[in-house]
Amino acid sequence: MKRSFGGTASGKGATCAWEGNSQAGAGRMEIVESVPSSKVAIKLDFVQPFEGHNMADFTLQPI
Numbered sequence: 169m170k171r172s173f174g175g176t177a178s179g180k181g182a183t184c185a186w187e188g189n190s191q192a193g194a195g196r197m198e199i200v201e202s203v204p205s206s207k208v209a210i211k212l213d214f215v216q217p218f219e220g221h222n223m224a225d226f227t228l229q230p231i
Contacts, residue, residue, distance in 0.1 A: 169186055169187070169188035169189070169192050170186065170187045170188070171184065171185070171186045172184070172185045172186075173185075175198065179199060179202040180199055180200065180201060180202045181198070181199065182198070182199045183196060183197065183198045183199075184196070184197045185197075190217055193214060193215070193216040193217045193218075194214075194215040194216040195212065195213055195214040195215050195216075196212075196213045196215070197210055197211070197212050197213075198210065198211045200223075205228060206227070206228055207225065207226065207227050207228065208225075208226045208228075209223065209224070209225045209226075210223070210224045210225075210226075211223055212224055
């Protein structure tokens with residue numbers, strides 16, 4: 169699998185793209201919001217083997 173990283177080193181604007189075989193497919197992720205110790209929002213775009221565009225929000229709470 170081929171991976172590439174871009175944008176900022178971490179936090180909002182950081183990106184990761186991948187391209188692999190039929191099991192891994194191809195796509196791209198980008199952090200669109202980052203609140204330390206609280207929230208991360210990711211834009212997730214799949215290209216192959218199917219096209220899909222999603223948002224994933226992770227809300228963190230101490231236990």
